[in-house]
Each structure stands twice: as C-alpha cells, then as structure tokens.
Amino acid sequence: MLNDTDKQLLKIIADMDAIPTGAYNIRANGALENRNTTANIDIRTKEDKPGIDIIIRPGTKNETVHIPVIIDKTGLSDTVYNDFIIGENADVTIMAGCGIHNCGSEESRHDGIHTFFVGKNAKVKYIERHYGEGDGTGERVMNPTTIVNIADGGYMEMETTQIKGIDSTKRTTTASLSDGATLVIKEKIMTHGTQTAETDFTVDLNGAESGANVISRSVAKDNSYQCFKSNINGNNKCSGHTECDAIIMDDAKVSAIPEICANHIDASLIHEAAIGKIAGEQLTKLMTLGLDEKQAEEEIINGFLK
Amino acid sequence: MLELKNISFTAETENGEKEILNDISLKFDDRFIAITGPNGGGKSTLAKIIAGIYTPSSGKIFLDGEDITGLSITDRARKGISFAFQQPVRFKGITVKDLISLASGKEISVGEACEYLSRVGLCARDYIDREVNSSLSGGELKRIEIATVLARGTKISVFDEPEAGIDLWSFNSLIKVFERMNASVGGSIIIISHQERILNIADKVVVIAAGKLKAYGKKQDILPELLSTDTTCGVLADSLEGKTC
Numbered sequence: 001m002l003n004d005t006d007k008q009l010l011k012i013i014a015d016m017d018a019i020p021t022g023a024y025n026i027r028a029n030g031a032l033e034n035r036n037t038t039a040n041i042d043i044r045t046k047e048d049k050p051g052i053d054i055i056i057r058p059g060t061k062n063e064t065v066h067i068p069v070i071i072d073k074t075g076l077s078d079t080v081y082n083d084f085i086i087g088e089n090a091d092v093t094i095m096a097g098c099g100i101h102n103c104g105s106e107e108s109r110h111d112g113i114h115t116f117f118v119g120k121n122a123k124v125k126y127i128e129r130h131y132g133e134g135d136g137t138g139e140r141v142m143n144p145t146t147i148v149n150i151a152d153g154g155y156m157e158m159e160t161t162q163i164k165g166i167d168s169t170k171r172t173t174t175a176s177l178s179d180g181a182t183l184v185i186k187e188k189i190m191t192h193g194t195q196t197a198e199t200d201f202t203v204d205l206n207g208a209e210s211g212a213n214v215i216s217r218s219v220a221k222d223n224s225y226q227c228f229k230s231n232i233n234g235n236n237k238c239s240g241h242t243e244c245d246a247i248i249m250d251d252a253k254v255s256a257i258p259e260i261c262a263n264h265i266d267a268s269l270i271h272e273a274a275i276g277k278i279a280g281e282q283l284t285k286l287m288t289l290g291l292d293e294k295q296a297e298e299e300i301i302n303g304f305l306k
Numbered sequence: 307m308l309e310l311k312n313i314s315f316t317a318e319t320e321n322g323e324k325e326i327l328n329d330i331s332l333k334f335d336d337r338f339i340a341i342t343g344p345n346g347g348g349k350s351t352l353a354k355i356i357a358g359i360y361t362p363s364s365g366k367i368f369l370d371g372e373d374i375t376g377l378s379i380t381d382r383a384r385k386g387i388s389f390a391f392q393q394p395v396r397f398k399g400i401t402v403k404d405l406i407s408l409a410s411g412k413e414i415s416v417g418e419a420c421e422y423l424s425r426v427g428l429c430a431r432d433y434i435d436r437e438v439n440s441s442l443s444g445g446e447l448k449r450i451e452i453a454t455v456l457a458r459g460t461k462i463s464v465f466d467e468p469e470a471g472i473d474l475w476s477f478n479s480l481i482k483v484f485e486r487m488n489a490s491v492g493g494s495i496i497i498i499s500h501q502e503r504i505l506n507i508a509d510k511v512v513v514i515a516a517g518k519l520k521a522y523g524k525k526q527d528i529l530p531e532l533l534s535t536d537t538t539c540g541v542l543a544d545s546l547e548g549k550t551c
Contacts, residue, residue, distance in 0.1 A: 245398065279395070281391075282395050282397060284359055284379060285391065285394075285395040286408065287380045288357055288359075288383050288387075288389045289383060289388075289408050289409045289454065289458065290383040290411060299400065299404075299408060300397065300400070302399075303397055303399035303404060304399045306399045
C-alpha cells in the first residue's frame with residue numbers, strides 16, 4: 001500500500017491525486033506496486049531484466065500512460081529498462097517520472113533506461129519529471145537514459161524537468177530519426193546547494209526532411225554545477241536547432257557545449273547558447289511593480305522555467 | 307502630492323563626474339503634468355529618481371508630506387508610485403498575463419486583462435499568453451508597459467516617453483488612454499514627452515534643459531513661449547513644428 005509520502009511524490013511527479021484511469025504502472029521501492037492495462041495499451045514485465053514493455057496498438061488515439069517510479073527507502077539502488085513500442089498512427093501521451101524521498105544516510109538511486117520505438121506517423125508526447133526530497137544526509141541520484149527511434153513521419157515531443165532535490169544526475173539522450181520524423185526536446189533544470197547535473201543529447205537526423213529542436217533552460221544556484229552537451233548530426237536533407245539558455249546565480253558554474261555536424265549539403269543546423277545572471281533591469285522592472293528583490297528573482301526564475 | 311526639493315544628481319562617467327540635474331524643486335500639484343525639454347537634458351534621470359531607481363546626490367523627495375528619499379524602488383511602488391520605462395524590459399517565459407497580474411497585485415482574469423490591453427490598443431486574446439520576450443515588437447512592448455501601469459492604478463504614474471516607438475495609429479489611441487486616465491485618476495500623471503499633442507492635454511508643463519528647471523506652469527502659459535523661441539529648447543521646438551527631432 002502507498003503511504004502518504006508516496007502519494008505526495010506521485011502528485012508532484014505525475015499530477016496524480018488518485019489512481020489514474022487508463023493504463024498505468026506504479027513502481028515503488030524497486031517493485032511493482034500497481035498496474036492497469038487497456039484494450040489498446042499493454043504493459044508486460046520483462047523476463048530477462050528488471051523493467052517493462054509498454055506496447056501501444058497502432059491507431060490508438062488520445063490515451064495516456066502513467067509509469068511513475070517512487071523510492072522512499074534509503075540505500076536503495078533501482079535500475080529499470082523500459083521499452084515503449086508505439087504503433088503506427090497512434091497519438092498518445094506518456095507520463096513518466098521519478099520521486100525520491102530519502103531520510104536516511106545512504107544513497108538512494110534510480111537509473112531508468114527508456115527506449116522508444118515510435119512507429120510510422122505516430123505521435124507521442126513524453127513527459128518526465130524528476131524530484132527529490134527528504135532531510136537525510138544520503139544522496140538522491142538519478143541517471144536517466146533515453147533512446148529514441150522515430151520511424152518515417154513520426155513525431156515525438158519530450159519534456160524533461162528536474163526542478164528540485166536531485167543531488168546528482170547524468171542524463172543521456174540519443175535519438176535516430178527517419179524520413180520526415182520530428183523530435184522536440186524541452187529540458188528544464190534547476191540545481192542548488194552542491195548538486196551536479198550533466199545532460200548529453202545526441203540526435204542523428206538520418207532521414208530526408210527530418211527535424212529536431214533541442215531546447216534547454218536551466219537555473220544554477222548556490223555552488224551547483226551544470227554541464228549541457230548537445231550534438232545534432234545532419235546526415236540528410238534536414239533541419240536541426242539546439243538552444244541552451246542558462247541563468248547563473250551565486251557561486252554556481254555552468255558549461256554549455258553545443259555541437260552541430262552537417263554531413264549533407266542540404267542539412268540546415270543552428271545552435272545557440274547563452275549563460276548569464278538575471279539582468280538588473282528585469283529586477284528593477286518587477287520592483288517598480290511592488291515586488292521586493294527576492295520576489296522579483298523568484299518570478300523571473302519561475303517564468304524562465306515554466 | 308509628489309514634491310521634489312533641491313534635487314541634484316551627479317553621475318560618474320569616464321571623464322569624471324558629470325552633473326545631470328542641478329537643484330530641481332517642483333510640486334506635482336495637478337492631475338496631468340508633462341515634462342519636456344531637449345534630449346540629454348535630464349528628464350529621464352528625474353523620472354528614475356522619482357521611481358527610486360537612481361538616488362539623488364542631494365535634495366529630498368516627498369510623497370503626501372512623507373520623506374521618501376531613502377525608500378527603495380519596492381517601497382515607493384507600494385506607496386503608490388508607478389513607472390513606465392522608455393525602453394521596456396523583456397522577460398523569457400513571463401507572459402503578458404503574468405506581468406499584468408504582477409502589476410495589479412493579484413491573479414487577473416482574462417476579462418480584466420482584456421480591459422487593460424484593449425485600452426492600449428491590443429486584442430487580449432492575441433496577447434495574454436504571449437511571452438514578454440523578443441518576439442514582441444518595440445511598439446507592442448511599449449503598449450504592454452503602459453498597460454502594467456494602468457493595472458497598478460496608483461496615485462502617481464510616471465511615463466518616460468510613452469510615444470517613443472509607437473506608430474501613428476496607436477498614437478491616437480495613446481492620447482485617448484491618457485485623456486481617460488486624466489478623467490479618472492485620483493492622483494497625478496507625470497509624462498515625459500516631446501509630443502505637442504501630449505503637452506496639449508496636460509494641465510501643467512515642466513521644461514528641463516541642461517539639468518535645470520527652465521520653466522514650470524500652466525500649459526497655456528508655457529506652450530506659446532516654447533513654440534515661439536528656440537533658445538530655451540531648440541530640439542523641442544523642432545519637434546513641435548513637425549521637423550525631425
């Protein structure tokens with residue numbers, strides 16, 4: 001049974017006030033807590049390694065799958081391999097996310113390896129939220145790996161958010177796109193204290209008329225460290241755009257390493273990266289509206305990461 | 307009522323100190339007061355001193371008899387001073403609705419946003435979810451900036467060259483905005499402007515040139531003199547006559 005801490009974590013990472021309707025798989029402390037499948041969406045436990053296969057039938061429309069993971073045991077290290085097979089012409093939303101509550105002194109850790117097979121002309125929105133809490137000295141660690149394969153005409157939008165409480169994260173995403181496929185990645189990260197966050201995106205635009213847009217917005221506070229890497233390879237007639245925009249505060253450090261490689265004459269690629277502190281005139285404007293400096297700072301950060 | 311007593315301001319420059327304002331004393335004792343004068347004369351600096359963005363080198367500022375010289379930007383805003391920037395600030399991620407909500411001090415409805423935005427000539431439906439970022443044109447930002455001041459509804463509203471960057475069609479609407487504010491305001495509207503049509507709807511006109519108060523009085527007393535001479539304010543006279551400013 002889920003306790004109150006678990007329920008709170010589920011609300012934060014998956015907007016779940018209650019058990020959702022539709023397909024879901026709730027994993028708690030390294031074991032299956034609850035599962036539901038529908039006529040169009042099957043969820044099966046892997047037999048060779050920990051994890052699940054989520055199989056979405058071709059043509060499935062407007063269904064949502066929830067697959068949250070929660071950990072409230074200190075010292076637990078949980079690795080899962082989840083595969084998503086999204087049938088042709090499907091149009092679905094997948095809500096993943098991991099919440100760790102660590103009150104103990106040992107490291108709690110979740111490494112999720114998610115592999116997507118997006119079928120021809122299928123459309124998928126993938127939302128992933130990472131969150132940590134607890135007053136123990138044990139670290140909260142998450143190292144998600146996402147592997148994306150998009151078939152002809154497929155579309156995937158990935159929203160990945162880490163707002164609070166993860167001490168260390170190394171996030172790796174690789175993608176391979178076929179003809180006419182599109183990938184949009186929106187990453188939002190805030191680090192504080194002595195946290196570290198590294199993200200690494202590699203996108204291979206292999207198909208003609210394929211396109212990718214990788215956008216990262218981040219805020220680094222206190223003594224935290226962030227490193228953003230992205231590499232878009234244009235291997236055909238394609239368009240790619242990568243953008244890293246970071247606000248740096250206090251004694252934090254941020255690196256942005258965007259790379260674009262054009263291996264085809266008709267590849268059109270753009271990268272942008274900007275790191276800077278909050279502009280003084282932004283604070284001044286909000287202060288003329290009656291906010292104090294701290295409130296103004298919060299509004300600017302909240303808007304930036306919205 | 308807002309009152310300035312012996313305000314001077316000296317700025318640090320590469321070539322040493324430069325006096326921007328010299329011993330300005332003014333009582334904003336009417337509903338609609340326009341401040342005019344040549345570029346570089348110190349008008350914007352004066353507006354920023356009123357808002358608390360700059361601290362005067364000497365002199366005092368009083369609001370309804372209370373000395374507010376030492377108060378921060380935030381404290382002055384909370385006491386009822388609003389300021390519309392000449393060059394509005396952009397924010398990534400903050401929407402027009404967010405900004406107007408912050409200005410009005412509460413979460414506003416679409417209907418309320420519509421009220422403020424339509425007054426500055428914008429269709430709320432097209433704008434409330436737009437980010438206040440570089441996707442907006444200079445004129446659009448300017449109108450949103452004015453809408454934030456309308457949403458605050460404070461007793462002192464300072465506008466720093468609201469007409470700059472606004473096209474002719476919008477300018478007509480802008481005049482209506484200020485006329486409507488003038489009719490409903492419980493305090494004072496202070497507008498820095500070079501535009502005769504704005505000066506014409508003011509009750510009083512202040513002329514500042516070379517950091518000094520050159521003239522202050524009823525519009526009907528100040529304007530004819532301004533138009534007839536180019537010694538006080540040549541740039542202004544040019545702009546009033548329709549020449550390039």
